[in-house]
Amino acid sequence: MGNNRDEKKADLKARLIAAARAEILEHGLAGLKARAVTARAGCALGALYTAVEDLDMLVVLVNSATLQDLGRALTEAVAGASGPQAALQALAARYTDFALENRPLWLSLFEHRLPEGREFPDWHKQEHAVLLEVIVPHLAQLRPDLGSEALLLRARTTFAAAHGVVHLALQGRFVGLPMASLRAEVAALVETMTAGAMQLARG
Amino acid sequence: MGNNRDEKKADLKARLIAAARAEILEHGLAGLKARAVTARAGCALGALYTAVEDLDMLVVLVNSATLQDLGRALTEAVAGASGPQAALQALAARYTDFALENRPLWLSLFEHRLPEGREFPDWHKQEHAVLLEVIVPHLAQLRPDLGSEALLLRARTTFAAAHGVVHLALQGRFVGLPMASLRAEVAALVETMTAGAMQLARG
DNA sequence: TGTTGATATGAACATTGTTCAGAAATATCT
DNA sequence: AGATATTTCTGAACAATGTTCATATCAACA
Numbered sequence: 001m002g003n004n005r006d007e008k009k010a011d012l013k014a015r016l017i018a019a020a021r022a023e024i025l026e027h028g029l030a031g032l033k034a035r036a037v038t039a040r041a042g043c044a045l046g047a048l049y050t051a052v053e054d055l056d057m058l059v060v061l062v063n064s065a066t067l068q069d070l071g072r073a074l075t076e077a078v079a080g081a082s083g084p085q086a087a088l089q090a091l092a093a094r095y096t097d098f099a100l101e102n103r104p105l106w107l108s109l110f111e112h113r114l115p116e117g118r119e120f121p122d123w124h125k126q127e128h129a130v131l132l133e134v135i136v137p138h139l140a141q142l143r144p145d146l147g148s149e150a151l152l153l154r155a156r157t158t159f160a161a162a163h164g165v166v167h168l169a170l171q172g173r174f175v176g177l178p179m180a181s182l183r184a185e186v187a188a189l190v191e192t193m194t195a196g197a198m199q200l201a202r203g
Numbered sequence: 204m205g206n207n208r209d210e211k212k213a214d215l216k217a218r219l220i221a222a223a224r225a226e227i228l229e230h231g232l233a234g235l236k237a238r239a240v241t242a243r244a245g246c247a248l249g250a251l252y253t254a255v256e257d258l259d260m261l262v263v264l265v266n267s268a269t270l271q272d273l274g275r276a277l278t279e280a281v282a283g284a285s286g287p288q289a290a291l292q293a294l295a296a297r298y299t300d301f302a303l304e305n306r307p308l309w310l311s312l313f314e315h316r317l318p319e320g321r322e323f324p325d326w327h328k329q330e331h332a333v334l335l336e337v338i339v340p341h342l343a344q345l346r347p348d349l350g351s352e353a354l355l356l357r358a359r360t361t362f363a364a365a366h367g368v369v370h371l372a373l374q375g376r377f378v379g380l381p382m383a384s385l386r387a388e389v390a391a392l393v394e395t396m397t398a399g400a401m402q403l404a405r406g
Numbered sequence: 407t408g409t410t411g412a413t414a415t416g417a418a419c420a421t422t423g424t425t426c427a428g429a430a431a432t433a434t435c436t
Numbered sequence: 437a438g439a440t441a442t443t444t445c446t447g448a449a450c451a452a453t454g455t456t457c458a459t460a461t462c463a464a465c466a
Contacts, residue, residue, distance in 0.1 A: 005412075005463060012414095030316060034454055044415045046456080055454065110376070111314070113233060120377075128377040156380050157368050157388040163378075164367015165360055173313070174323075174331040175366075177359050185360040196399025208432060208443070215444095237423055247446045249425080254444095258423065414461070422453070430445070436438090
């Protein structure tokens with residue numbers, strides 16, 4: 001059994017990720033502290049920096065897991081949709097619910113910043129692609145007039161529009177929607193956008 | 204001259220706001236440091252806390268000024284519009300340009316958070332209303348079928364949708380639009396939404 | 407079992423926002 | 437004008453934070 005060392009190393013990393021996730025759930029991204037995470041994971045402060053590059057990278061690892069959960073949820077939501085409009089409605093609804101049910105984790109997906117000059121690793125950037133990939137095929141059906149390049153841009157725009165509505169509401173900003181209206185307004189937005197898309201595709 | 208004291212006090216506060224604004228422009232909201240601000244304003248570190256409640260409140264004051272600039276820009280942009288569609292296009296375009304031209308200040312409007320438990324003062328929350336007020340009358344023309352309550356909700360949703368597109372792009376997230384496509388995609392979004400709104404109003 | 411290389415420890419450091427006792431400046435009173 | 441009181445400014449000290457590093461500990465192997 002020559003891998004006891006690697007096992008412990010992987011175990012510590014997993015415990016740190018779980019602890020960070022729990023801390024974010026309880027206190028939000030801004031409330032994530034190195035000391036609280038290591039205490040929760042049952043290791044010394046310095047161990048964090050041998051298991052992981054630094055606290056920011058730990059957040060990236062938590063966000064990576066959240067993104068995979070979200071991707072699964074969206075893929076599942078759209079599985080049995082009967083047409084492009086129903087599919088986009090199902091996606092938007094599931095996205096909204098995921099955000100509501102996992103608020104601090106979901107917010108950390110979009111509010112985490114790296115210090116000036118640092119970049120997110122490529123593998124993590126790529127993980128975001130699922131958010132667009134689930135939209136593209138259905139948007140394509142609504143807009144057969146668009147080329148594939150324009151379509152990808154439009155998918156980004158479509159995602160960002162729905163995302164913006166959810167984000168402002170969950171931030172609790174003055175301009176955001178009251179929580180009680182969020183689901184209905186997201187549905188109304190998608191309805192408006194699909195109606196508009198069909199109208200424009202018609203010429 | 205019994206107001207020399209008040210004058211100096213107001214002057215220090217103004218210098219601090221200007222310094223904070225400049226620091227945010229140069230280094231972003233996350234790069235705003237109490238020591239850098241006070242050095243720039245030409246006062247001691249502690250003076251900040253006699254002129255202003257704390258660093259967060261200083262950000263609120265900067266944001267307040269930015270919000271007024273933005274309000275002026277939007278009001279101006281929509282002044283000579285020939286119809287609701289043109290008005291909404293003009294608003295969205297001006298909003299996008301303002302964000303691009305004042306990126307760090309505009310980002311600080313939406314990324315500044317107060318520590319858990321604290322609330323923004325009411326007067327500052329109210330300042331955000333202009334972002335919705337400029338939309339409502341034109342949206343009302345597109346959707347005469349909606350009551351005034353639904354209309355206000357729809358204005359929040361409409362704003363949030365356009366805002367979301369700009370925000371994700373300016374954050375430089377993977378799912379955000381490339382800068383070069385931002386203006387065109389915002390226009391396309393507004394076109395889609397107005398077309399959809401007219402279609403839905405028609406019954 | 408002793409040696410070696412990796413890992414964990416937690417005290418120490420640097421950088422923050424914030425406070426506070428004393429100094430300086432300003433207003434008020436006689 | 438001079439004395440007193442009040443407000444404001446100063447910057448050293450403090451607390452909270454992320455990160456590092458010399459040292460101790462541990463696991464693999466000869």
